[in-house]
Amino acid sequence: MTMNAGNQRFEKIRHSLPDGIVASSDSHVLRAYSQDLWPRKMIEIREQGPDPEPAMDLVLWPENAAQISDVARWAVRMDCALYPYGAGSGVCGATTADAGEPRPRVVVDLKRMNCVRSIDRKSMTAWVEAGIIGENLERHLNQEGLTLGHFPSSLYCSSLGGWLATRSAGQLSTKYGKIEDMVLSLECVFADGTVAETARAPRSAMGADWTQLLLGTEGTLCFFSAACVLVHPLPEKRVGLSFETPDIRTAMEFARMALQAGLRPAALRIYDPLETSLTLSRAVLKESGFGGGAAIVAQFEGGAAVTDAGAGELLRMAPLAGARRIGDQLAQHWWEHRYDISYKQQLIMSHGRMILDTFEVAATWDKLQAVYEAVKNVNIGFGIVLAHLSHFYHAGANIYFSIVAHAGLTPDVPARYDSIWSDVMRAAEGAGATLSHHHGVGRLRREWIMRERADWMKIFLKVKNGFDPENHLNPGKMGG
Ligand SMILES: Cc1cc2nc3c(=O)[nH]c(=O)nc-3n(C[C@H](O)[C@H](O)[C@H](O)COP(=O)(O)OP(=O)(O)OC[C@H]3O[C@@H](n4cnc5c(N)ncnc54)[C@H](O)[C@@H]3O)c2cc1C
Numbered sequence: 001m002t003m004n005a006g007n008q009r010f011e012k013i014r015h016s017l018p019d020g021i022v023a024s025s026d027s028h029v030l031r032a033y034s035q036d037l038w039p040r041k042m043i044e045i046r047e048q049g050p051d052p053e054p055a056m057d058l059v060l061w062p063e064n065a066a067q068i069s070d071v072a073r074w075a076v077r078m079d080c081a082l083y084p085y086g087a088g089s090g091v092c093g094a095t096t097a098d099a100g101e102p103r104p105r106v107v108v109d110l111k112r113m114n115c116v117r118s119i120d121r122k123s124m125t126a127w128v129e130a131g132i133i134g135e136n137l138e139r140h141l142n143q144e145g146l147t148l149g150h151f152p153s154s155l156y157c158s159s160l161g162g163w164l165a166t167r168s169a170g171q172l173s174t175k176y177g178k179i180e181d182m183v184l185s186l187e188c189v190f191a192d193g194t195v196a197e198t199a200r201a202p203r204s205a206m207g208a209d210w211t212q213l214l215l216g217t218e219g220t221l222c223f224f225s226a227a228c229v230l231v232h233p234l235p236e237k238r239v240g241l242s243f244e245t246p247d248i249r250t251a252m253e254f255a256r257m258a259l260q261a262g263l264r265p266a267a268l269r270i271y272d273p274l275e276t277s278l279t280l281s282r283a284v285l286k287e288s289g290f291g292g293g294a295a296i297v298a299q300f301e302g303g304a305a306v307t308d309a310g311a312g313e314l315l316r317m318a319p320l321a322g323a324r325r326i327g328d329q330l331a332q333h334w335w336e337h338r339y340d341i342s343y344k345q346q347l348i349m350s351h352g353r354m355i356l357d358t359f360e361v362a363a364t365w366d367k368l369q370a371v372y373e374a375v376k377n378v379n380i381g382f383g384i385v386l387a388h389l390s391h392f393y394h395a396g397a398n399i400y401f402s403i404v405a406h407a408g409l410t411p412d413v414p415a416r417y418d419s420i421w422s423d424v425m426r427a428a429e430g431a432g433a434t435l436s437h438h439h440g441v442g443r444l445r446r447e448w449i450m451r452e453r454a455d456w457m458k459i460f461l462k463v464k465n466g467f468d469p470e471n472h473l474n475p476g477k478m479g480g
Helices: 027-032 039-048 065-078 134-143 160-166 210-214 248-260 273-279 282-288 304-320 329-336 340-349 365-376 413-430 446-452 454-467
Strands: 022-024 058-061 081-085 105-109 116-120 125-129 183-190 195-197 222-230 237-245 267-271 294-302 324-326 354-364 382-389 396-406
Touching: 027 058, 039 340, 039 354, 039 413, 065 081, 065 105, 065 183, 065 195, 065 222, 116 134, 134 160, 160 222, 183 210, 237 248, 237 304, 237 329, 248 267, 248 294, 248 304, 248 365, 248 382, 267 273, 273 294, 273 382, 282 329, 294 304, 294 329, 304 324, 340 354, 354 365, 354 413, 365 382, 365 396, 365 413, 396 413, 413 446, 446 454
Parallel strands: 058 105, 081 105
Antiparallel strands: 022 058, 116 125, 125 222, 183 195, 183 222, 237 294, 237 324, 267 294, 267 382, 354 396, 382 396
C-alpha cells in the first residue's frame, strides 16, 4: 500500500489497518473513488477543475463477509466513516463523502467478492456475492442456461450490491420484476460486525420482512455481502412489436389496459413525440412506417406458447386502445441498441456549459399524465425535456425524463443545475409523483426525501440509530 502522507485524517489510522485486507491510499486511487457518476460533480469538475485533494482517505477491498466484519469493528474502534462501494455507477452521489465529515473516510469496495457461490436448479435460485459486476453475473448464468432477468442500462458497470442498495430496475422489469422482486434472502454485515442472513423462504410470516426493510437503504444500515436471487431459464422465444399512438395520453392508456388485463411484456417502452423524433433512428422510424406521435416498443419473451399468447393479446388490444401497429424494425432496432443511449450522454456533457441529467419518477395511473405535463412544462431556459416510460405496473408506471440544457450566460453552472433540479422536482412532487423510481436518493435527493417522506424519515432515523448508533455507515445519506 502506498501512503497518502500529509493527510491528517489518514495519519490517524495509518498504523492500525485491519490485517489481511488489500488497501490503498494512493492519491490516484483515492481520487477515482471520491466520486460516482452524479452529473453535478462531473459538471463541477468540468467547470472548476478537480478538487485540490481527494475526498476519500483510504480504499479497502475485503474478500469475504468475515473481512467486512473486521473492517466494521475496526471503524468503530478508530472512529472512521465507511462508504460501501459497488462499481460507482450511481448517479446521485450516494457513495461520496460530505465535505464536513471530520472522521477518516474509508471506501469499502466489494468488487473482490464476485463469486457465484451456488445454483439450486430445483428452487431456481443462486447465491451470489454482492461485488459481482452485472455483466459477469449474467454471463455466468447464461453459461448454465439461466438468466437473472435484471438488465439496467448500466449492466456493464454496476454491481449486485449496488442494485440492492439502490432498488435498481432493469430494462425487462415488467416481466422479471425489479431487484426487490428477485431477492429471496440477503447476507448482511452490520456496523457492529454482526453477519446475519434474512429468511431464506419463498415467503414468511415470521414477523416483518427484513429483506425488504434493508433494500434501498444505500449502505446506511448494513453492507450486503451476498444475496440469494431468483433465476429463470433462458427464454425460448422473443417477439418484438412496434406501435404508434397520436399522443402520449393514448399510449399511456394502451399500457394501462395491457397491464391491468394481466399482460407482462418483458419490455414495454413509450417514447413521447419529442424523444421519439430526437433519439430514435430516423431511418428505422421511416422503414417501420411511423407516422408521427408517440412510438411504442413491446417485447415478450419466455416459453414459446406464453410468449405468443402475450404478443397475440397485445395485438388484439392495440386497435381498441387507439394504437396502430407499425413495422417491427423499430422493436428490433431498440433491442439491438438498448445499451447505446446512456453512453452517448458523455458526448453532450463534454461540451462546456451543457447540463444533462435524467430524472425518473413514478405515479399511479390517475396522476401519470399530470406528472408528465407538469415536468414537461417547467421552464428550464435554453433546453429541452424528453420523456419515455419504461417500467409498468398494475397501478401505474414510471416516467424517465432527460433534461438537456445550456447554462446560458449564468456564471455558476452547478448552481444552474441545482435550480433546474429544484424546479423539476417541485413540479413532479406537486403533481403527485414519487421523486425517484430507481436511481435512489444519495446526496442529490437528500432534502427531497425529507419532504416526500417527512414522517417516515423520522422513524427511519430511529431505525438507523438502532443499527448504527455512531453513524459509521455511509454518513450524510438518507437524512443521517
Ligand atoms: C449509464 C448509466 C445507466 C444507468 N441505468 C440504470 C438503470 O437502467 N437502472 C437502474 O436502476 N440504475 C441505472 N443506473 C444507476 C446505477 O447504475 C444504479 O444505481 C446501480 O444500482 C448502482 O450500482 P453500483 O454497483 O455502481 O453502486 P455504487 O454506485 O457503487 O453505489 C450505490 C449505492 O449503493 C451502496 N452500495 C453499493 N454496494 C453496496 C453493498 N454491497 N452493500 C451496501 N451498500 C452498497 C453505496 O454505498 C451507494 O450508496 C445507471 C447509471 C449509469 C451511469
